[in-house]
Amino acid sequence: MTISRSIYGVRIPGTIGDVIHQLDGLRPLMMRRSSEKIARAIARLASEAHDIDHLSNGKNGADYVSEAYQRILERQRRMDIDQTRDPMVDTSFDVVLRGEGHVVIMLSFTEHMEWFEELLSLPGAEDYSFWTGSTRPSDISEEDWEQRRKTYSRILARDPHGRAAGIGVTHSFQTSLERPSIDAIIENIPSLSDRADVAAFQVIFSRWLGSKEGGATHSERLAFMADLTSPDMQDTVARVARDIRPLLPELSPHLLTGEAQIKIDDLPAPEI
Numbered sequence: 578m579t580i581s582r583s584i585y586g587v588r589i590p591g592t593i594g595d596v597i598h599q600l601d602g603l604r605p606l607m608m609r610r611s612s613e614k615i616a617r618a619i620a621r622l623a624s625e626a627h628d629i630d631h632l633s634n635g636k637n638g639a640d641y642v643s644e645a646y647q648r649i650l651e652r653q654r655r656m657d658i659d660q661t662r663d664p665m666v667d668t669s670f671d672v673v674l675r676g677e678g679h680v681v682i683m684l685s686f687t688e689h690m691e692w693f694e695e696l697l698s699l700p701g702a703e704d705y706s707f708w709t710g711s712t713r714p715s716d717i718s719e720e721d722w723e724q725r726r727k728t729y730s731r732i733l734a735r736d737p738h739g740r741a742a743g744i745g746v747t748h749s750f751q752t753s754l755e756r757p758s759i760d761a762i763i764e765n766i767p768s769l770s771d772r773a774d775v776a777a778f779q780v781i782f783s784r785w786l787g788s789k790e791g792g793a794t795h796s797e798r799l800a801f802m803a804d805l806t807s808p809d810m811q812d813t814v815a816r817v818a819r820d821i822r823p824l825l826p827e828l829s830p831h832l833l834t835g836e837a838q839i840k841i842d843d844l845p846a847p848e849i
Contacts, residue, residue, distance in 0.1 A: 583708035584729055585693045587683040590701045593674050593746055596681045599699050600672060600748050607750040610692060611668040613765075616757035618666050619645045620765035623833050628776045628825055640835040646756050653754070664688040668754070672696070675732050675745035682732065684745070759830045766828050770818075773825060777818035778805055 589596055622645035630639065649666045656663050671686040682705060685693040696702060707725040736743025767775070785801055786793055793801070804810060826832065 584706060585685040585690075586705040586707065586725075586729070587685065587693075587696045587699075587702050588677075588680050588705035589683065589699060589703070590680050593676050593681055596674055596683070596699075597746075597748055600750075603695060603699075604750060606695060607670060607692065610689075610695075611670075611750075612755070612757055612761070614668055614689070615649065615666070615754070616761040617765040618649055619757065620762045621665075621767060622648060623762070624766055624772055624828055625775055625779075627828065627833060628772055629779055631826070632776060632780065632821065632824060638835050641833050642759065642762060643834070650754075662688055670750040672748045672750075673745045674748060677728065682728065682745075684732075759834065762833070763828070763830060769822055769825055769827075773818040773822035774814070776821050776825070777814050778802075780821065781805060781810075781814065781817055 589599075591599075619642060623641035626639070626641045626644060652663050652666045653668075655661075656667065667688045669687065670689075670692055673684040673686070675682045675684070683696060685696060687693060697704060705725060707722070707729055713719070713722040732744050735745075766772075782798075782802065782805065786798070789797075805814065
């Protein structure tokens with residue numbers, strides 16, 4: 578099998594059993610990392626939804642946190658169905674182990690580089706990554722780089738379909754899908770500047786869409802969104818963001834969960 582992508586790998590001394598035991602020690606850390614990932618995703622989606630409502634009609638009161646969490650669960654279900662990856666909400670982390678003499682080669686399958694780097698914290702672990710289509714790192718010799726290519730070509734050739742389960746022992750970190758606490762979500766709310774930038778994109782897009790008689794096709798929408806990220810639009814986006822920033826409130830648990838909306842029954846009884 579020809580290597581046609583980057584491989585994030587680790588070489589570590591010992592047997593597969595030894596390495597699995599060490600990987601088990603990382604489970605609590607990876608559970609915490611995945612929970613932090615979900616908290617950041619909820620904070621981003623909830624704040625974006627709140628800000629659009631706030632700027633559009635001045636109304637709040639929706640449970641933006643619950644809505645964001647449900648959107649994340651739906652995106653994760655869609656990943657499972659379509660067998661695709663979605664970095665913002667993807668908390669899967671599989672490591673395939675293959676014994677090579679006195680060492681074990683681990684192939685990391687995750688969307689998050691920082692999670693791969695946790696493997697390098699294991700005793701004796703060293704980065705054994707390889708990629709094609711670009712120059713090798715300057716601190717790795719040509720001989721070592723070629724040896725990595727041969728090693729991974731041999732490992733991947735064990736399964737002609739490129740399935741991880743066919744080339745070694747798969748160790749899956751069972752990452753958390755539980756809804757994080759509201760405190761964890763609040764800690765990850767984007768800054769006012771970042772929120773204003775996101776809202777500026779959405780406001781400009783909404784105005785453009787409203788100017789299109791009969792609406793816009795899917796391809797037209799994608800093209801305009803691409804234009805928004807071009808250098809030619811930077812000044813426009815920055816100007817709109819500056820106008821928006823003073824209009825955005827500091828977000829609190831009450832604003833994000835809908836508890837800020839006062840109900841008649843919650844008002845104090847009038848004195849008679």
